[in-house]
Amino acid sequence: MSDRPIDARGCTEFLEELERLPSGLPGRNTAENWREMLPPAAREHAVKCAECAAALEDFAETRAAMAGMAERVAEPGPWFVSRVMAAIVAKERELEEQTNGVWISVMRLAPRLAAFAAVLLVLGGTWALELRRAEHSRQQQSRPAVEGLFETVPNTPLNDDIVASTHEELQP
Amino acid sequence: MTAKAGAGPGGGGGNRQGDDRELVRRAQQGDAEAFELLVKKHQGRVFAVAGGILRNREDVEDIAQQVFVKAYFSLKKFDQRAAFSTWLYKITVNECWDLLRKKKVRPLVYESELSEEQATMYLATEPKSDQGPDVRERLEVQQQLERWLDCLDERDRTMLTLKEVQGFTVEEIAEILGINGNTVKVRLFRARQKIAATIRRRKRAAGV
Numbered sequence: 001m002s003d004r005p006i007d008a009r010g011c012t013e014f015l016e017e018l019e020r021l022p023s024g025l026p027g028r029n030t031a032e033n034w035r036e037m038l039p040p041a042a043r044e045h046a047v048k049c050a051e052c053a054a055a056l057e058d059f060a061e062t063r064a065a066m067a068g069m070a071e072r073v074a075e076p077g078p079w080f081v082s083r084v085m086a087a088i089v090a091k092e093r094e095l096e097e098q099t100n101g102v103w104i105s106v107m108r109l110a111p112r113l114a115a116f117a118a119v120l121l122v123l124g125g126t127w128a129l130e131l132r133r134a135e136h137s138r139q140q141q142s143r144p145a146v147e148g149l150f151e152t153v154p155n156t157p158l159n160d161d162i163v164a165s166t167h168e169e170l171q172p
Numbered sequence: 173m174t175a176k177a178g179a180g181p182g183g184g185g186g187n188r189q190g191d192d193r194e195l196v197r198r199a200q201q202g203d204a205e206a207f208e209l210l211v212k213k214h215q216g217r218v219f220a221v222a223g224g225i226l227r228n229r230e231d232v233e234d235i236a237q238q239v240f241v242k243a244y245f246s247l248k249k250f251d252q253r254a255a256f257s258t259w260l261y262k263i264t265v266n267e268c269w270d271l272l273r274k275k276k277v278r279p280l281v282y283e284s285e286l287s288e289e290q291a292t293m294y295l296a297t298e299p300k301s302d303q304g305p306d307v308r309e310r311l312e313v314q315q316q317l318e319r320w321l322d323c324l325d326e327r328d329r330t331m332l333t334l335k336e337v338q339g340f341t342v343e344e345i346a347e348i349l350g351i352n353g354n355t356v357k358v359r360l361f362r363a364r365q366k367i368a369a370t371i372r373r374r375k376r377a378a379g380v
Contacts, residue, residue, distance in 0.1 A: 019357060023339040055361065058368035065320060065371060066336045068313055074223035074232045076215045084211050084240045085204070091241060 010045045014052045017042040018059055029064035031057045192256040200247050207247070211240050214257060217338070218264050224333030225268040227318070235271060239264045254347060261348045265330060272326065323370045328363040335360060 046053050198206035222232045321329050334340040346353040
């Protein structure tokens with residue numbers, strides 16, 4: 001592209017005009033025919049600027065190649081709208097079932113969970129009780145031996161007590 | 173603006189968008205009939221957009237249905253800042269691209285392997301023209317075009333199809349694809365350069 005600002009602007013404007021060209025073209029899809037549909041300034045620019053002239057050729061070539069595609073655009077059948085609405089109803093039902101399904105599962109499981117919890121409580125309580133009893137009886141069995149070791153002597157006065165009390169008696 | 177696949181998205185713009193806004197508002201409040209009207213209004217365009225990217229008739233139908241179902245369930249989140257049609261075509265393009273990624277093939281390549289029977293059935297569903305070449309020739313032309321378009325990436329091919337086949341403006345394409353208008357212009361320019369170069373090279377190779 002030219003270094004002169006006015007040409008660069010011309011190129012930018014030319015490309016914008018190219019994009020504004022309508023889809024259909026009466027007559028053959030040639031660069032010449034498309035050039036005729038451009039505004040005068042753009043038409044003149046395409047003659048002077050080799051790059052924009054090449055862009056116009058590419059434009060015409062692409063349009064010609066893709067013209068056939070437009071004729072073969074798929075169209076919906078007469079049943080399509082009903083099919084869409086039916087799919088929406090089915091999806092809504094599916095979502096509703098999913099939500100209900102979660103709650104139904106919880107409700108179904110709740111009695112079983114409660115029963116299971118009760119059984120666990122009973123078993124756990126029984127086990128704890130048994131454990132405590134076992135420990136208590138173990139403690140009771142071991143206690144007399146322990147007391148024997150530290151068995152206290154009947155409360156007989158010690159010699160020192162006797163000496164002390166005699167001394168008190170002898171005091172005037 | 174004239175577009176080949178029914179009225180262009182910009183045609184009668186203000187009135188059409190006003191109608192759409194009202195229908196969308198009603199549909200958002202649960203009016204199924206309003207949504208059905210939206211489907212009737214936009215089905216052709218959605219088919220055209222999907223058809224430009226996918227080309228397989230069954231895929232186009234499935235995707236078009238998926239698009240409207242998705243739009244229905246996302247409608248409450250749509251704030252109407254953009255036109256409903258633009259939002260719908262955006263969903264269409266994204267659904268098509270998702271399908272292509274799942275298939276992990278280039279968009280038009282898998283269509284080039286049609287058997288003769290499939291090709292005949294495919295072309296038989298197309299609108300009949302009074303003076304057209306025979307089925308085989310039309311199929312060859314179509315397959316040739318698909319091979320030419322294969323030189324472009326997914327995004328450029330979509331852009332070119334939206335512009336050249338469906339007649340969307342640069343601004344509409346920019347909005348649908350979520351990119352800048354200048355980027356669209358540059359990419360269209362380069363896409364056409366590539367296509368034209370491919371066509372000329374292959375014609376030279378074929379001795380045309």
